[in-house]
Amino acid sequence: MAEQHLEKMTLARLRCIGRRLGIKDEEGLNRRELVIAIEEILEERSDDRLRLNNEVMNLRGKKYDLIDDICSESQGEPLYDIPESYADTSVQMLLRDPHWAFVYWNLNPKDLEEEKEARGEIGLVLRIHEFAHPRLPLTKCRNFFDISIREDDSSWYVNLLNLSRWYVASIIAVSGDWSEVLASSNEIFAPGGYWIDRVDELKCSERELALFHAAVTDFSGHEVDSMLVKTMLSELGGSRQ
Amino acid sequence: MNRGTIALVLHAHLPFVRHPEYPRFLEENWLFEAITETYIPLIRMFHRLKRDDVPCRVTLSLSPTLVTMLADPLLKQRYTEYLERSIELGLKEVERTADNPELNRLAKFYLTMYERTLFEYSDMYRRDLIKVLRELESDGSVTLITTAGTHAFLPLYQNYPEAVQAQIESALMTHVTHFRRKPRGLWLPECGYYPGLEHMLKRHDLGYFFTASHAVVLAGNKAERGVFAPVRCPNGVHAFARSFELSQAVWSEADGYPADYAYRDFYRDIGYDLDMEYIRPYVHEPDVRVFTGYKYWAITGKTEDKKLYNIEQARKRVEEHAENFLYSIERTHERTRHLIDREPYFIIPFDAELFGHWWFEGIDWLERVLRGIAASDVLELKTPESYLAQHPVNQELQPAFSSWGNDGYSSVWLDGTNDWIYRHIHKCIERMIELVERFPEQDSLKKRFLDHGAREVLLMMASDWPFIMSSGTTMNYAERRVREHIHNFNVVYDNLCRNTVDTEWLTRTEKKFTIFPDIDYQIFSRHKRS
The missing domain is CATH 2.60.40.10 (Immunoglobulins)
Structure with missing residues (x-):
């Protein structure tokens, strides 16, 4: 998708995009090399996004899926000036x-x-x-x-x-x-939470443990995306009773 | 008989995108696609259910930015033009695919969809979707609630209660203007909650909100009923936690229902597949390929070699998935009812745009689920308001800081790609509060300037911009928007500090950002919040 679009761009615009994406020595690369380098970064970003995002965030992102606008024409337009810093400590x-x-x-x-x-x-x-x-x-x-x-x-x-x-x-x-x-x-x-320091107590109560699992896991092995919940589940042994 | 009680909550939101300075603007398509594939099909669904006397009361959260855009004359006109272009493309597609009966049938299917949408939007609804939504609330199909004014992720503004107050007050103002009724509940953008936020809600007579499940499970005390009943914050406002297990069947991109191979593929679109010479009038100038809505392929699997979309096959899967979902609710109900001392209540929230837009068949699925619940002896749909009327006494518990974003907190809206914005936005908020104190009780031109300053601050706070920067989709646009609002606010601030007013600039900028037309800059007042 991006390749077709990139192929049509001027070298100057490709360099501008390359700079923005953090490609080193973008001035030294020829047109083909730049297109390949840009494509690789876009693909890597997309993979990272899918890997790091949870389900809700991945689907939320689809609302804004129009184009990869790193390639859009407005990329070259000047940005609005905003202050670099403020005069207070x-x-x-x-x-x-x-x-x-x-x-x-x-x-x-x-x-x-x-x-x-x-x-x-x-x-x-x-x-x-x-x-x-x-x-x-x-x-x-x-x-x-x-x-x-x-x-x-x-x-x-x-x-x-x-x-x-x-x-x-x-x-x-x-x-x-x-x-x-x-x-x-x-x-x-x-924040911590009541159960964070009481995992052993939670393990001992069948009802509380079932209630906890029912709230934060499903039977396909998915877990609520909360770093503290994941830590607790790992201490509890992970799987649902 | 014991019945599993469910609340379906749909949250509809898009950021305020309206560019009168351009004849056509790419990001306005967000709205046009959502109206075509989600909002109008949802309205149709509620009308069908009403016609068939199927009781359903879904909680529908409508963001003030979305409501404003739906009511905007310029965007209404542009949406009509968008539909006309889609119909023109459809006519060409029917001709182009004449030799291929299967493709031709799909081209006709989409053409009919766009023609019908245009007829309904222009002739039946007279371009007034707000009125239609208001009627749906009056006839009992939906309970409308609102969210923060520009959908700000509120935990990152907790040091600025004036700004949180302005978000809530601007939301209520917009909601009452359009729907003539004050909502009883609030959808927290991204389920972003911080302890103490409930005080702001109570001040505005908002009785409940929704949270991520770990807000309750990881609270400072035991949640006696887990996430299967609301909890009452110490100030009396109720928090309803999301049922993770039941939401997951739909949300999971990898193995949720929408990922079924028979369903329509969201990404394969003729806007990307066909020759530029042919598709040029229907993509973005200059030659930027975009989705046209004409998508002929099924998900098929992890392959580029896609099968043609088969409407009947997809419908069959919808039936199966709806039945499976109803069975899952019954099964979850059966498992959890012994764990607590009352019938469990399952909160199942979704982004409305998931249905129809990304999951093309999603609205059919939703309709079948609603019909299935209505026909069931063991399941019951109940809004949070009805639930609280029936169960006014609930466990007192202070929920914990949380969101439904990655890792469960703020990391989506606060990472290396977007953290730079907060220094500026916070400074603008401080300056807005300062302006309110320096210029009390202004009227006429100076008040217009102050009001517009408040509008710009609200717009820069939208959670969409840091989200887009973080997810890397249309981040150029997101960065431009944040910078534009900061820049504009600073023009207001500098003008007022110098005691000058650039009327021409103000008029031009007001015409561009028409949201919150009746805003009063005093919503940022320190005194007001106390």
Whole structure:
């Protein structure tokens, strides 16, 4: 499908698409090589999509199945301008799943310049605070870990080590023994659930176990697409009673 | 006698796509294909059931973006033109296939389908599908509910209750305008739930919502009835969890009913198969091949060597699959009824566009299932509203963060392809809240600017854009749309900060994004949410 369409494109457009798809040395490839490279990437993407998506998401995608618009003409049209960054110093945390959070931040260059003038070279750290209870001040936090970041970094995916805990991210400037919190994020909660820590109890109750299985599996061996449910099913031995 | 009780929930949604600046726009086909293959066939099905006195009450969630597009004069006109083009292609196809009786029969089948659709849409329904849907609700065929204003995936906005409030309030406003009745329940986009969201629902008198099964199974306390009865959030709003086992028979792309080899193949379409010279007037300019709707081949198997689609054979499979589904419900009911202290209630939700559009035979299947339930002594269809009237007391439980996306949480809408959007969207929300505080009680031109700013923020929040970026289908369009709304909002913000108003720009942009015509920017007010 894509091949026919790609064959008709100008070399300049093929190179533009190649760049967008992350093909290295797209300028050095001839027309045929570019078409093959683009096709391979499109096919790989499509396979990945099918493999990674659950049933609901795969079918949802079909609503938007018109063309693979990486090849469409509007590809070459200029995009609307949007700001590259914002002039404040702030950090936000978004929960992706019980084990991972996405943290993004803005650093106002002025804030950093002031610190640099006063302290000389400074380093930046993304600190992830973990709490057993909500709404506690950062000073009460005993569990945290640091990730060194650069001035031009702006986001990070953070592994949340424990379930049923609250997390806050901070951006901290450090220089020698000195450190200062430049911004702290909202609080997020990594969900666990009643049965997560009680798998043995669940195993012992015939009714509860049957109810659990009936809710999250079917008789063809499919399981609800939830990473925590899958972990539990694997601890329970997987198959339905 | 014990009866298995079921709720069928169909969720119909498409993002707001309307491009008056182009004579024809590729992504508007999303709507045209869905009207032809899903919405009108569904309406036909409900009319047939009504005519035959078959009781059925299906819960139908209609997104405000879809409702707005169905009511839009420009899109109505373009849809009529789309049907006329499809009929013109059909006439050519009947001629082209004259020497092949089997192909010719299929070409005539599609031609008749498009001709009938055009007749019904223009002459019977007078292009007013909203009115038809309203009548279906009045006559008891469906219970209409709504979803978030632009179908935002709400867990990623939980730090901005003003934005969540604006999503819900804009949805209710649109629903009441078109259907003249306030819905009692809300479909959470992508079943995306976070603890505390129910407070926003209660504030708007919404009594129930639907969740993924692990929202209940992995709650902080034991769900005494599993997913087979609703749970009551601590504030009184009810959550109905999806029945995974029964949904799976239809949803599974690999071994669900729609994958049967006798069914029509979704992908093989003459838009891709025939010479460009022939098909050019019916694909997208310049020579971008698209689906035309003329699909002659059956799924057949994992082969490129497809068999011709056989309508009778497919109908036979529909009958078998409907019977099998009814049997599955009975079997699941029999197995689960001993586990809890009341008759189990099965929530079976689907994307409406799955039926007819992707699974061409899906609406026939649905009709047979509904007729089968009506005729059954052991099965019963019941809406969540009727269920709550019968069972007002339910276990109190706080559901857990969840969605029906990959891995069960936010990873579809928050991954390496789309995470960049949230920095900008969140900033626009913050600025919108700031504008509400800086410009209270505005009227006339400045209010129009503020209202449009609110509209742009809602549009950029649509879950469709990050979904498309993640799935890689039409990601160029999705990225352009998000950037366009961010850009437009920043024009509003900059104008108001400089105390200037570019009226020409505003008028042009308002004409393009006609959704939420009566929006009041105060829906982003901090005071309002508290």
